[in-house]
Amino acid sequence: MSYIGIIITFVFINNFILTQFLGLCPFIGVSKDVESAVGMGFAVTFVMAMASIASWIIYHYVLVPLDIVFLQTISFILVIAALVQLVELVIQKISPALYKALGIFLPLITTNCAVLGIALINVRNDYNALESFIAGIAAGLGFLLAILLMSTIRAKLDSEWIPKPFRGIPIAFVTGGLMALAFMAFDNALLNNLLG
Amino acid sequence: MLKEFTKGLIKENPVFIIVLGLCPALGVSTKVINSLGMGAGVIFVLLGSNIFVSLLKDFIPDKVRIPAYIVIIASFVTIVEMVMEAFIPALYDSLGVFVPLIVVNCIILGRAEAFANKNTIKASILDALGMGIGFTLALILIALIREVFGLGTITLFPIGSFSGVIEIPGLVDSPVRVFGLAAGALLVMGFLKALFTWIEDIRRVK
Numbered sequence: 001m002s003y004i005g006i007i008i009t010f011v012f013i014n015n016f017i018l019t020q021f022l023g024l025c026p027f028i029g030v031s032k033d034v035e036s037a038v039g040m041g042f043a044v045t046f047v048m049a050m051a052s053i054a055s056w057i058i059y060h061y062v063l064v065p066l067d068i069v070f071l072q073t074i075s076f077i078l079v080i081a082a083l084v085q086l087v088e089l090v091i092q093k094i095s096p097a098l099y100k101a102l103g104i105f106l107p108l109i110t111t112n113c114a115v116l117g118i119a120l121i122n123v124r125n126d127y128n129a130l131e132s133f134i135a136g137i138a139a140g141l142g143f144l145l146a147i148l149l150m151s152t153i154r155a156k157l158d159s160e161w162i163p164k165p166f167r168g169i170p171i172a173f174v175t176g177g178l179m180a181l182a183f184m185a186f187d188n189a190l191l192n193n194l195l196g
Numbered sequence: 197m198l199k200e201f202t203k204g205l206i207k208e209n210p211v212f213i214i215v216l217g218l219c220p221a222l223g224v225s226t227k228v229i230n231s232l233g234m235g236a237g238v239i240f241v242l243l244g245s246n247i248f249v250s251l252l253k254d255f256i257p258d259k260v261r262i263p264a265y266i267v268i269i270a271s272f273v274t275i276v277e278m279v280m281e282a283f284i285p286a287l288y289d290s291l292g293v294f295v296p297l298i299v300v301n302c303i304i305l306g307r308a309e310a311f312a313n314k315n316t317i318k319a320s321i322l323d324a325l326g327m328g329i330g331f332t333l334a335l336i337l338i339a340l341i342r343e344v345f346g347l348g349t350i351t352l353f354p355i356g357s358f359s360g361v362i363e364i365p366g367l368v369d370s371p372v373r374v375f376g377l378a379a380g381a382l383l384v385m386g387f388l389k390a391l392f393t394w395i396e397d398i399r400r401v402k
Contacts, residue, residue, distance in 0.1 A: 021381065028215070073270055073274050074274060077270050111302055116300050124293065169215060
C-alpha cells in the first residue's frame with residue numbers, strides 16, 4: 001500500500017479510537033478540556049511513532065533471527081515502557097517547556113493500548129520500517145483528531161442541560177458513538193476513489 | 197472474606213462502575229462467544245498475576261514494582277495466547293489483536309497495584325475471581341445486546357448436534373446493523389453506563 005494510503009487508512013478509515021477501540025481510556029478520561037486533550041494527543045503520537053520503529057527493530061533483528069517470536073508481547077511492552085521512560089528523560093533535559101506540557105501524560109501512555117496496538121498491528125500487516133513509522137504517526141494523528149473533536153464537543157456539552165444519569169461519562173460515550181457514525185463515511189471506497 | 201469476591205460482580209464492577217478495561221470490552225463484544233473467550237483469558241491472567249504479585253510483594257523493590265508487575269502479567273498473557281492459538285484457533289483469530297492487548301488491560305495492573313500487593317494470597321484469589329467474573333458478565337451483557345439486535349443471533353459453543361448459534365426469529369432477517377458496528381458499541385456502552393448510574397442514584401436515595 002502506498003504511504004498516502006497508509007496515512008488515510010490510519011487517520012480516517014481505521015481510526016484507532018472510533019473504529020478499533022484502542023486508547024478509549026484516555027479518550028474518555030483526558031478529554032474534559034481542550035488543552036490537556038491536545039497535550040495527550042501529541043504525546044501519544046510521538047510515543048507511537050517511536051514505538052513503531054523500536055518494535056520493528058526488535059522484531060526483525062532480535063525475535064525473528066533467534067526464533068523467539070512468541071515472546072513478542074513481553075518484549076514489546078518492555079520496549080514501550082523503557083521508551084516512555086527514555087522519552088520522558090530526554091524531553092526533560094532538552095525542552096523543559098515541552099516537558100511541562102506533555103510530562104504528566106507520559107507515564108499514562110505505557111498502559112495505553114493504542115501504543116502496544118500499533119506495534120502488534122505493524123507486525124500483523126508485515127510493514128517495512130518506513131511503513132511502520134508512517135503508520136505509527138498516522139495512527140497517532142487519528143488519535144489526536146478524535147480526542148480533540150471530543151474535547152471541543154464536551155466543552156460545549158457543559159453548558160447544555162443533560163439528564164442526570166447521563167452526565168459525565170455516559171454522554172461522552174454517546175457522543176463518541178455519534179462521532180463513530182460520522183466516521184463511517186470514510187471507508188475503503190474513498191481510498192479507491194482517491195488513489196485509483 | 198466473601199466480600200472480596202462479591203464486590204467485583206456489581207458494586208465495584210470493573211467495566212460499568214470503575215470504567216476500566218474499555219478497549220477489549222467494546223472491541224470484542226460483537227458476539228457472545230468472543231466475550232466468553234476474552235473473559236476466560238482475563239480471569240486466567242488476573243488470577244495468575246494476583247497470586248504472583250501477592251506472593252512476591254515482599255521481594256519486589258518498591259521502585260521497580262510496576263515493570264515487575266508488567267513482566268508477570270505479560271508472561272501469563274503469552275501463555276493464554278499460545279494455548280488459544282493451539283486449541284481454539286477460530287476464537288483466537290476473531291479476538292485478533294485483543295488477546296496480546298490483555299497486557300495493557302488496566303483492570304489487571306490496577307488490581308495488582310491496588311489490591312494484590314497489600315493483601316494475602318487468599319484474599320487476592322477471591323478478588324481476582326470476583327473482578328474477572330464481573331468483567332466477563334459486563335462483556336456478556338454488552339455482547340448480548342449487540343449480537344441480538346445487530347445480527348439477530350446468539351452465538352455460543354457448539355455442543356453435539358447443537359451448532360452453537362441461536363437465531364432470534366424476526367431479527368435474524370432484518371437486524372439493526374448499527375449495533376454490530378463500532379458506533380453501536382459506544383452507544384450501547386453509554387446507555388448501559390447511564391442505566392447503572394441511575395440505579396446507583398436510586399439506591400443511594402433509599
